[in-house]
Amino acid sequence: MKRFLKTISWMTFPLLAFMVAAPGAWAQTTxxxxNDTIDIRINYNGSTVDVSGNTEDDVDLVIRIDSKYINEKMMVKAKVGGLLWMNSEKVEFQNVPNLYYLxxxxxVSKILDSREQEEYGIGYEALAANAAxxxxxxxxxxxxxxxxxxxxKEEGKLYSQTVGGVEMEAGGNGQSYRTTFDWPYQAPPDDYLITVYAVRDGRVVDSAETGLVVKEVGVEKALTELAQEKGGLYGIAAIIVALAAGLGVGVIFKTGGGAH
Amino acid sequence: MLHIYLPVAHSSINIFLPIGLGLLVGMMSGLFGVGGGFLMTPLLMMVGIPPTVAAATDSNQIVGASSSGSYAHWRLGNIDFRMGLYLLCGSFVGGLLGVQLIKFLREMGNADFVIKVTYVLMLGIVGTYMFIESLMALRKGNKEEEGQEEPQGDSRLAKIVQSLPLQTRFEKSGVTQSAIVPVILGAFIGVLAAVMGVGGGFLMVPVMVYLLKMPMRVVVGTSLFLILFTCIEVTFLQAYTNHTVDFMLAVLLLAGSTIGAQTGTLLGKRLKGDQLKILLAIVVLIVTVKIVLDLTMTPDILLTTAGGE
Incomplete structure (x- = not known):
């Protein structure tokens, strides 16, 4: 009997190992x-970001793109003197991303426990819970x-949370997915993170992430650097160009008026 | 390539939009001698430019529009350089005082309320007064041509003003005033402009017309000349300290506004002083109504970015 059990266990081990390594039910999320680099050139007017990969069978997917978590200062409008709306107090939203697409x-509230949502920062409610x-x-x-x-943030096209729009297709190797994010020009140059969560029975069972870089190139880059690093020079150049344009057009109008 | 990306504003814009806006505001600038900041800044914000970038870039654009307009008016002999210099000295000192006054008001609390109410009242009073006055003048018919003579010396204030020292003849404007008067009025405008955060063109024009008794065409030219200096200073300070001037946007606005300023000046030549005044009064009143509505209607979102005005 003892020997029989030992034989069984020796036979079971490779079988289990094979099951773990086998594709299908145990497929890893990728x-x-x-579009992992978006270049902002002079005629840039936004872009699109296709996100795709594979995941396990029988899971739901949550795909998030977010930027670094920072503190943002805002003014709160309130009615002053019972009559006029104006900026009344300054508040700081702490630990919030500048951009958040989900x-x-x-x-999300139906497929994930609220504790899981908070832990992984999935959904607006989790954002609120993790912010101060x-x-x-x-x-x-x-x-x-x-x-x-x-x-x-939604008005400025920097936040969005939508359900659906994720195409999922079963294959021999788990299932493949694909979705497209509109990438508006309002999303500033920054390093972003794309994270995919596979969700089953209210819990995150797997995840994968990849980076997305948005950066200015060419003239755009040169101007931004000049404005930030050499403000005085940039200001003088801006004034000279404006004066030259104003006086130049003045002279053109003068000669134009005189000749015709 | 219809869109262009604005590197400082982090915004993409159809190029015809800023050119068109520039043309419109530049035309008003050449016509009335105002910088048009009270119109351009909110328009730029409406198309998605952040408030600080809108205000700073607009002052850069006004440098172009007002130099174009000043040049056109100078050729027409419409700039009173002496009067301009006195007003400029006054408004420079006033601006410095105004900045201190703002600090004081902010420490007292509720400064924004005082500022906004002052702004609305000033706009409303100036607009209404100019409207009624020029309407009556237009009705009376044009008995008198432009270029009024000396101020009517009936009132006590006028007598005091006339007895002030340093009486100076301002040839271009055709008036004799004590040099102290434009300096003090300039200082007053400087204080208000600094407190309200505006260029002061819409205050400068009525002050020159009604208090300095200058003829309208000289008022427009001289005012533009003054605005040029103010906006050069503001552009530099904004670029140097706040990094908020968007050069790309400024160039597009300039493409429209420099041409607009020339057209405005030419158009102004065909209009009478009172017609110009009543048109400006209407624009000022429309802006007043818009500001009052903005202040009294419940805003869509109760938050706004910090670092604006």
């Missing part, structure tokens, strides 16, 4: 993009301020 194959507002405000006001923050 992610790639067609796509999921199904509603300085100076501190009561929870009710914090909620209002954060939802206004999201609306402000």
């Amino acid at each position: 992610v790639a993009t067609d 796509k999921s194959s199904a509603d 507002i300085e100076p501190p405000v009561d929870p009710g006001k914090a909620k209002t301020l954060f939802s206004e923050f999201i609306r402000y």
Whole structure:
């Protein structure tokens, strides 16, 4: 009996090892993009970012593109003197990304536990939970301020959270997926991170990530560097060009008027 | 290649939009002698340019428009350099005082409220007064040609003003004033312009017309000449300290505004002083109504970027 069990266990081990290594139910999640570097040239007006890869069978997918988490200062508008709307106080939203796009194959709140959402920073509610507002405000006001923050970002095309639009296709090796993000010109030059989460039974079971770089090149790069690093020189150049343009057009109009 | 990417504003824009805006605002500049910042900055913000970049780039653009307009007016003999110099000295000192006043107001709290109310009241009063006055003048018919003579010395204030020392003859404007008057008025405009964060053209024009009694055509030329200096200074400071001048955007605006300023000046030659005044009054009143609506209507989003005005 003992020998029989030993034989069985020796036979089971390679079988298990084979199952782990075998493709199909144990496929690893991968992610790639067609556009890992977006160059901003003079005629740049936004782009698109295709994200694709493979994942396991029977999972939902959440695909996120975000930038570094920073602190953002904003002004809150309030009615002053019961009459006029104006900027009344300064608040700082801490630990928030400048850009946050999220796509999921199904509603995030239905496929993921809220603790998992928070842990992985998936969805607006998780963003709010992981962020802080300085100076501190009561929870009710914090909620209002954060939802206004999201609306402000959405209006500026820097945040979006959508359900659907992720094509998934079963194959011999797990399933493949593909989705396209519109990449608006409002997304500034920065290093971004694309992360794909495979979700099953309310939990993240696998993930993969890849980078996306948006950068200015050519004239755009030269002008930005000059403006930032040599402000005085840039200012003088801007004034000289404006004066030359103004006086130049003046002279053209003068000769034009005289000749015709 | 219809779109162009603006490196400082981080925004992409159809090139015809800023050229068109420049043409429109430049034309007003040549016509009325105002910088047009009160019109251009909100228009640029409407097309998605951040407020700080809009204001700074607009001052760069005004350098072009006002130099183009000043040149055209100088050729027409419409600039009173002596009066301009006194006003400029005054407004320079006033600007320095105004910046301190803002600091003081901010420490007191509620400064923005005071500033916005002052702005609306000034715009409203100036616009209404100019409108009524020029309407009445137009109705009376043009008995008197432009180029009024000495200020009417009926009021007590006028008598005091006339008894001030340093009486100077301003040939181009055809008036005799104490040199102290334009310096003080310039300082007053400088303070208000600094407090309200505007170039002050719309204040300068009525002050020259009604308080310095200068003829409208000389007012427009002289005002443009003054705005040129103010905006050179502002452009440099914005580029040096805030890095908010978008050169690409400025060039597009300039393409429109320098031509607009010339057209405006030519158009102004065909209009009478009172017609010009009433048109400017209408523009000022429309801007006032827009600002009042912006201030009283509930905003769509209760947050805005910090670092604006």
